[in-house]
Amino acid sequence: MSRSIEDVSNQFVKDAVALSPMLAVYLGMPSDGAIDDYSPAGLEERFALGSSTLAAAKSAPIETERDRVALDVLAERLQLGIERYEAG
Helix, strand or coil, X not given: CCCCXXXXXXHHHHHHHHHCHHHHHHCCCCXXXXXXXXXXXXXXXHHHXXXXXXXXXXXXXXXXXXXXXXXXXXXXXXXXXXXXXXXX
């Protein structure tokens, strides 16, 4: 069974903060104070997270207008990140 768009979004935030200490600070969440990993491996991790989250979001059931708006916003942001990564 597919996860709700809210669950997909919440998991993305948790996973993104784990990969980006700087995002954690920006969002006011706990962080070890390190900087983000901008190595090719670090960028690949963020790309993989964006790609897998986009796939999960697109398979989430859309039952309300709120779900549709959440999907549109999340998909737009994730797609932009994917395109930036693919553009090098």
